[in-house]
Amino acid sequence: MPADHRHPTMADVAERAGVSTSTVSRTLRGFATVSPEVRARVEKAARELNFAVSRQAASLVTGRTGVVAVLAPTLNSWFIGSALSALAPVLRAAGMELNVYLTPDMAERDAFFDRLPARRNADALLVFSFDLTDKESARLDDLQMPVVYVSQHVDGRPSVYVDDIAAARAGTRHLLNLGHRRIAFVQSVGASGFIFSSHERLLGYQEALTEAGVPPDDDLVVEATVGDKRSTAEAVGRLLSLREPPTAVFAEQDELAISVAWTLRNSHVDVPRRMSVLGFDDHQLAEWSDLSTIAQSPSDLGREAGLLTLALINDGEADMERHIVLPTLLIPRASTAPPRSDGPELAAVADPRSTGGARSGS
Numbered sequence: 001m002p003a004d005h006r007h008p009t010m011a012d013v014a015e016r017a018g019v020s021t022s023t024v025s026r027t028l029r030g031f032a033t034v035s036p037e038v039r040a041r042v043e044k045a046a047r048e049l050n051f052a053v054s055r056q057a058a059s060l061v062t063g064r065t066g067v068v069a070v071l072a073p074t075l076n077s078w079f080i081g082s083a084l085s086a087l088a089p090v091l092r093a094a095g096m097e098l099n100v101y102l103t104p105d106m107a108e109r110d111a112f113f114d115r116l117p118a119r120r121n122a123d124a125l126l127v128f129s130f131d132l133t134d135k136e137s138a139r140l141d142d143l144q145m146p147v148v149y150v151s152q153h154v155d156g157r158p159s160v161y162v163d164d165i166a167a168a169r170a171g172t173r174h175l176l177n178l179g180h181r182r183i184a185f186v187q188s189v190g191a192s193g194f195i196f197s198s199h200e201r202l203l204g205y206q207e208a209l210t211e212a213g214v215p216p217d218d219d220l221v222v223e224a225t226v227g228d229k230r231s232t233a234e235a236v237g238r239l240l241s242l243r244e245p246p247t248a249v250f251a252e253q254d255e256l257a258i259s260v261a262w263t264l265r266n267s268h269v270d271v272p273r274r275m276s277v278l279g280f281d282d283h284q285l286a287e288w289s290d291l292s293t294i295a296q297s298p299s300d301l302g303r304e305a306g307l308l309t310l311a312l313i314n315d316g317e318a319d320m321e322r323h324i325v326l327p328t329l330l331i332p333r334a335s336t337a338p339p340r341s342d343g344p345e346l347a348a349v350a351d352p353r354s355t356g357g358a359r360s361g362s
Contacts, residue, residue, distance in 0.1 A: 008049040016045040068309055069122035070100045071112065073129060078255075078283055080128055083150065083302030087126070090306030096123075113139050124309045126150050129197070146312035146320070150305045151197065151298075153323065158312060160305045160324045162296045164197040167328040168204025168250070169211075171278050171294045174330055175248045176212045179338045180276065183209065184220040184239050184246035188256050201252050201280065220246055224256060232259040240267070247339035248276035254283035254293055261291065261335060272337035282331060290334035300326050 014021045019038060027034045027042040034042075045051075068091050072080055088098050099122060103109040113136050118125045124146040132140075137154070140147045149159040175183050185205045187198050206216045219242055224235035239246055249264075251257035257279030261271045269275050279286060282295030304324050312318045 008051040010051070012049055013042065013045045013051050016049065017041045064123050064313075065121060066095060067097045067099050067122045068306075068313075069118040069125045070098065071118070071125060071127045071130070072100060072102055073109075074104055075100070075102060079151070079281060079298045082298035083128065083305070086299040086302035087306045090303055090310070094310050096310070116140075116143060118145075119143055123313050124148065126305055126309060127152075131199075146309060148305055148309050148312065151301055153200075156321050158308055158320060158322050160301055160308060160326070162301075162326050162328050164200035165204040165207065167280070167294045167296070168201040169208040170204075170328070170330055171250055171280065172205045172208035173212075174292070174332065175250065175276060175278060175336065176208065176214070178248075178276065178336060180246075180248040181214050182217075182220065182244055182246040182248070183214075184222065184249045186235055186249060186251040186256055186260060187221065187223045188226050188252050189223045198252060205250055224259070226253065226255050226259070229259065229263075232256070232263050236260060236263045236267070240269070246275070248278065248336070250278045250280075252280060254279035254281045254286045254291060257291055257293070257335075258283075258285055258289050261289070272335050273340060276336040276339070278336055286331075287333075292333045292336040293331050295329045295331045297326065 010021050010024050014024045017024065017038075019042060023034065023038060024042050024046075027039050070084065070087075072084075075081060075084075084098070084100070091098055099118075101112055101118065103112050116139060122145065125140065125143060126148045127140065127150065129151045130136075131152075132154075147157060149157055149161070151161050153159050153161050153163075172183060183205075185202060187202060202221065209216050220239070222235040222238050225231040239249070249257075249260055251260050257277050261277045264271050264275050264277070271277055277291065279291050279293040280296075281298075282293050285291075286293045304326065308322065308324060312320065
C-alpha cells in the first residue's frame with residue numbers, strides 16, 4: 001500500500017507530536033499523568049492525521065469496552081423505541097456506544113441467558129420491561145457488571161420505573177369519581193411470554209375498587225393481544241355478554257385502549273356516553289384519539305436510566321440498589337365521562353336478539 005494511503009499509526013502521531021509512542025497511548029486513553037501541554041500537542045497531531053484509538057485496544061488498557069448493552073423483548077414498541085431514543089444521546093455524550101440484544105421469542109431469550117454475550121462485550125446491561133424468573137435474575141447477577149432494570153421495580157437492584165400500582169389506582173379512582181361502579185380491566189397478552197407491568201396495574205385497579213367498597217369481579221377482568229382485532233373483539237364481547245356489562249373499561253396500555261374503543265364504536269356502543277375507556281402510557285396516538293390516559297414518559301425513563309448507568313460504571317462507591325421512581329399523571333380527555341343512568345339500553349346492545357341498540361354518536 002502506498003505510504004500516503006495507509007492508515008496512520010500511533011507511531012505517526014508520536015513523530016508529529018514529538019513524543020514517545022507510550023505518551024500517545026496514555027494521552028488518548030485519558031490518563032491524568034499527561035501534562036496539559038503534551039496532551040494538546042498529541043490531540044492536535046491525532047486530529048491532523050485522522051487517527052483514532054480502537055475500542056478493542058483501549059479495553060486492554062482500561063478494562064472497559066465503552067459499550068452499554070440493552071436487553072429488550074422487542075423493538076416494535078413505541079414505548080421501548082422512545083426510551084432508547086432518549087438513552088442513546090446520554091451514552092454518546094459520555095463516549096459510550098449502545099448495543100441492543102433483542103429477544104423476541106422464548107428461544108432467543110433462552111439463548112441469551114444461556115450464553116450471556118454481554119459478559120464480554122459491555123460495561124453495563126440495561127434490562128427493559130422483562131418479567132424475569134429467579135434463575136434469569138441470578139444469571140444476570142453473575143455478570144459482575146452494573147445491571148439496571150428499566151420500566152420495572154426489582155428489589156435490591158438499580159431500577160428506573162414508574163409506580164404502576166399507584167398509577168393504576170389513580171386511573172381507577174378517576175372512573176370511580178365519575179360515578180362508575182362496574183369497571184372492567186383489559187390486560188395485554190402475547191405469544192412471547194413477556195409481561196409489561198401487567199401484574200402491578202391489575203393490582204392497583206383492584207386496590208382502588210376495594211378502597212371504594214366495590215367488590216372486584218373476576219368476570220370484569222379480560223385479556224386481549226395488542227394489535228389483534230379478533231382478540232380485542234372477543235374480549236369486548238365477553239364484557240358485553242355479561243348480565244351486568246361494565247360502564248367503563250380500563251385498558252392496561254393505550255394501544256389496547258384505542259382498539260377497545262374502536263371495537264365498541266364499531267358495535268354501536270357509544271364512547272363515552274355508553275362506555276368510558278381509559279388507557280395507560282400517553283402513547284402518541286392517545287392525543288389524536290382523544291383518549292383519557294395515565295401518562296408516563298418513556299423518554300424520561302431512558303434518559304434517567306442512562307445517567308444512572310454511567311454513574312454506576314464510573315463510581316465504584318455508587319449505590320447499587322438505587323431506585324428512581326418517575327411520576328405519572330392522569331390526562332382526562334373525551335373517552336371518559338359519567339355513566340348514563342339508563343343501563344338497560346346497554347344490556348340490550350349486548351343481546352344479539354335486540355334491535356334497539358344505542359347508535360354511536362362519534
